[in-house]
Amino acid sequence: MATKQRRSAVLALLMTGVLVVAGCSGGGEEAAPQSELYKDPVTLTWWHNASQDGPGKTYWEKVAKDFSALHSTVKIEIEAIETNQLQRTRLPAALLSSDPPDIFQAWGGGEMTEQVEADYLKDITDQTKTEVGNIGSAAEIWQVKGKQYGLPYRMGIEGIWYNKDMFAAAGIAAPPTTFEELNAAVTKLKATNVIPIAVGAGDKWPAAHWWYNMALRACSVDALKKASAEKNFDDPCFVKAGQDLKSFIDTKPFQPNFIATPGQNDPTSANGMLANGKAAMELMGDWNRGTLDTVTTDKAKLASFLGWFPVPAIAGSPGDPKAALGGGDGFSCAKNAPAECVEFLKYLVSPEVQKGYAETGTGLPVAKGAEAGVKDPALKSILDATTGASYVQLWLDTAYGSTVGNAMNDAIVAIFAGNGTPEKVVSAMKAAASK
Amino acid sequence: MTSANQIRMPAGGASASPAGHHKAGRDSARRADTRRKWYEIIGLTTPAVVIYVMFVLVPMGFAVYYSLFRWRGVGPPTEFVGLRNYTLAFQDPIFLDALRNNAIIVFGSLLIQGPIALGVALLLNRRFRGRAVFRLLVFVPYVLAEVTVGIMWKLLLTGDGTVDALLRSLGMGGFVQAWLADLDVVIWTLLAVLTWKYVGFAIILLLAGLSNVPDELIEAAAIDGASWWQIQRHVTIPLLGPTIRIWMFLSMIGSLQIFDMIWVTSVPAVRSLGASATMATYMVDNGFFARLWGYGNAVAVILFAISFVAALLFQRFLLRRDIQGAITGRAK
Numbered sequence: 188m189a190t191k192q193r194r195s196a197v198l199a200l201l202m203t204g205v206l207v208v209a210g211c212s213g214g215g216e217e218a219a220p221q222s223e224l225y226k227d228p229v230t231l232t233w234w235h236n237a238s239q240d241g242p243g244k245t246y247w248e249k250v251a252k253d254f255s256a257l258h259s260t261v262k263i264e265i266e267a268i269e270t271n272q273l274q275r276t277r278l279p280a281a282l283l284s285s286d287p288p289d290i291f292q293a294w295g296g297g298e299m300t301e302q303v304e305a306d307y308l309k310d311i312t313d314q315t316k317t318e319v320g321n322i323g324s325a326a327e328i329w330q331v332k333g334k335q336y337g338l339p340y341r342m343g344i345e346g347i348w349y350n351k352d353m354f355a356a357a358g359i360a361a362p363p364t365t366f367e368e369l370n371a372a373v374t375k376l377k378a379t380n381v382i383p384i385a386v387g388a389g390d391k392w393p394a395a396h397w398w399y400n401m402a403l404r405a406c407s408v409d410a411l412k413k414a415s416a417e418k419n420f421d422d423p424c425f426v427k428a429g430q431d432l433k434s435f436i437d438t439k440p441f442q443p444n445f446i447a448t449p450g451q452n453d454p455t456s457a458n459g460m461l462a463n464g465k466a467a468m469e470l471m472g473d474w475n476r477g478t479l480d481t482v483t484t485d486k487a488k489l490a491s492f493l494g495w496f497p498v499p500a501i502a503g504s505p506g507d508p509k510a511a512l513g514g515g516d517g518f519s520c521a522k523n524a525p526a527e528c529v530e531f532l533k534y535l536v537s538p539e540v541q542k543g544y545a546e547t548g549t550g551l552p553v554a555k556g557a558e559a560g561v562k563d564p565a566l567k568s569i570l571d572a573t574t575g576a577s578y579v580q581l582w583l584d585t586a587y588g589s590t591v592g593n594a595m596n597d598a599i600v601a602i603f604a605g606n607g608t609p610e611k612v613v614s615a616m617k618a619a620a621s622k
Numbered sequence: 623m624t625s626a627n628q629i630r631m632p633a634g635g636a637s638a639s640p641a642g643h644h645k646a647g648r649d650s651a652r653r654a655d656t657r658r659k660w661y662e663i664i665g666l667t668t669p670a671v672v673i674y675v676m677f678v679l680v681p682m683g684f685a686v687y688y689s690l691f692r693w694r695g696v697g698p699p700t701e702f703v704g705l706r707n708y709t710l711a712f713q714d715p716i717f718l719d720a721l722r723n724n725a726i727i728v729f730g731s732l733l734i735q736g737p738i739a740l741g742v743a744l745l746l747n748r749r750f751r752g753r754a755v756f757r758l759l760v761f762v763p764y765v766l767a768e769v770t771v772g773i774m775w776k777l778l779l780t781g782d783g784t785v786d787a788l789l790r791s792l793g794m795g796g797f798v799q800a801w802l803a804d805l806d807v808v809i810w811t812l813l814a815v816l817t818w819k820y821v822g823f824a825i826i827l828l829l830a831g832l833s834n835v836p837d838e839l840i841e842a843a844a845i846d847g848a849s850w851w852q853i854q855r856h857v858t859i860p861l862l863g864p865t866i867r868i869w870m871f872l873s874m875i876g877s878l879q880i881f882d883m884i885w886v887t888s889v890p891a892v893r894s895l896g897a898s899a900t901m902a903t904y905m906v907d908n909g910f911f912a913r914l915w916g917y918g919n920a921v922a923v924i925l926f927a928i929s930f931v932a933a934l935l936f937q938r939f940l941l942r943r944d945i946q947g948a949i950t951g952r953a954k
Contacts, residue, residue, distance in 0.1 A: 389889040443781070604892075
């Protein structure tokens with residue numbers, strides 16, 4: 188795997204698109220039988236998205252080193268790439284070329300289905316039966332038509348992160364379990380001159396997740412599954428989600444000018460507001476524990492006030508109140524990657540490596556036997572809620588693929604900006620599906 | 623365009639031949655001379671032409687080709703849709719917003735930067751103490767990287783940021799806006815930032831042009847009793863014409879293709895609502911983020927076509943005298 192050659196190929200592709208057609212021929216190697224494993228020296232190239240200096244990135248470096256120590260024939264070259272760059276430009280371009288990375292970040296859902304249909308990914312169903320069994324239902328997101336094309340290393344559901352001290356000061360006895368209670372809490376928090384909820388609408392998806400959760404409450408599990416599988420958004424529950432969102436926004440629970448607020452990773456962002464005691468709540472996934480830490484000025488204080496509760500139920504909605512929205516991160520092997528790639532993938536989700544990952548505090552592990560690594564109380568409550576969830580719906584933009592996802596998020600943000608409608612969200616999704 | 627030009631110019635100069643030979647010898651000498659000239663031309667231009675074809679013309683051809691497909695960038699393009707991507711673009715209100723924003727930036731830049739630059743250049747062309755320092759200061763924003771400037775202004779313009787604080791301290795709190803979040807305000811905010819960044823470039827160009835205005839003319843006018851303003855109005859500014867037109871041309875093309883500053887400074891949500899999108903940001907948002915690669919290519923082709931036509935028209939009608947024979951005019 189000549190890194191230099193690939194890099195220039197990617198560059199040329201991005202600039203010109205010249206190499207696109209030439210790149211589709213592929214190498215055509217046959218998978219080596221089990222006895223051939225670790226015989227010849229191989230170099231695995233690994234692209235992951237823990238690009239910021241932090242525990243996640245350091246941990247992956249350690250894992251790669253450990254694996255090479257166990258198997259001296261395997262050398263692992265890591266490239267840490269920022270998520271958007273990785274997902275939108277580097278990876279699609281590299282997959283089109285004849286020399287993609289061997290093991291790379293995969294998010295499951297619509298995007299992975301497209302990748303499988305284009306024959307980019309290695310079918311690992313037979314080699315990973317044990318691991319999939321140990322991971323359980325979360326592994327299903329990395330399946331296409333019953334076959335396994337990747338494994339998750341992080342999985343968790345979304346909920347509301349909150350400031351216990353602010354809740355106490357506002358006289359809120361217990362975390363809200365219904366939207367009526369949430370509305371009441373918002374009113375009480377406002378009375379204490381606190382921003383009730385921070386939302387990073389500037390980045391679109393943090394705002395869109397509010398709509399996803401409304402859809403989760405308004406739609407039956409069947410309707411959600413049908414929408415993911417068939418890109419069929421005819422069920423009236425999707426319009427209802429927009430109406431519920433609109434009436435929630437009308438109660439003004441968010442900070443002013445939320446349309447300009449970034450989602451995460453800087454002090455002026457929504458999670459910066461929560462981390463530094465400027466807002467009382469934020470809707471976000473399990474990875475937020477790690478990102479909150481990077482923007483706070485006082486980690487000890489953050490740990491003392493931080494709490495988490497599941498998204499409240501909406502009374503009278505047909506959706507299952509125990510259903511949750513979630514997602515994870517995983518890795519896949521490229522179609523022509525050496526067999527050692529699958530071994531490394533299995534190593535990544537082994538309980539020991541997963542436990543070490545949990546100890547970094549950047550997200551929740553998926554493998555059974557790694558739970559002990561979760562120390563943070565907020566993360567522990569997410570772990571319990573994830574285990575207790577009756578159904579986990581993958582983030583809708585991931586589940587429906589980038590094209591529908593992007594149009595959906597834009598139309599939802601328009602509601603936040605005051606110039607969208609619940610109907611337009613659905614029509615935008617339908618239009619995008621046909622683009 | 624450039625390469626054709628390069629070929630033509632030396633050929634025009636192939637006239638002098640050594641005198642004093644008899645006819646046959648002169649002919650063969652001239653032929654050898656011409657041949658040598660052609661070897662030189664081919665030898666010198668081939669690398670440039672090859673690179674130009676490989677990295678400009680071929681990708682452009684591919685862009686046109688891909689724009690005819692419904693293609694998500696996964697696997698090779700197979701679903702031919704003809705001109706559907708083009709009609710879809712012109713039906714998308716966000717794309718029309720992007721076009722409008724590009725027009726605002728083109729005309730805003732010309733109408734705001736031009737007069738400011740001319741005034742400042744005329745002032746800085748006079749001799750006074752500290753002139754060199756002023757010239758340097760005026761040019762600083764242009765030297766800074768676009769992304770750096772974008773992030774800097776984004777920080778200055780955040781809610782309750784430096785700009786708001788400054789306005790309040792000056793007793794102008796009423797002017798405080800959601801600079802980057804208000805959908806009606808953001809494009810004007812960006813125009814102001816672009817003006818701040820690029821007016822220095824116009825000034826430097828004009829100062830260079832001013833240094834070419836002959837002192838004799840100005841002295842003659844002064845002796846005839848013309849005031850400073852009359853000299854500027856009737857002597858200096860007319861002689862600056864070519865410089866002003868070249869600046870207008872560069873400014874227009876730059877404004878049509880503007881990307882970095884908009885991308886960095888404006889907010890993704892505001893951009894995708896159309897309030898701060900330009901054709902180039904729209905292309906990236908749709909091509910990469912919505913993964914509509916065929917559609918993105920169609921937008922790229924539209925952007926190219928608009929820039930190309932604008933450039934041609936501008937050269938044909940406004941730059942004709944300045945670049946006579948170089949591009950669109952007939953070589954003499």
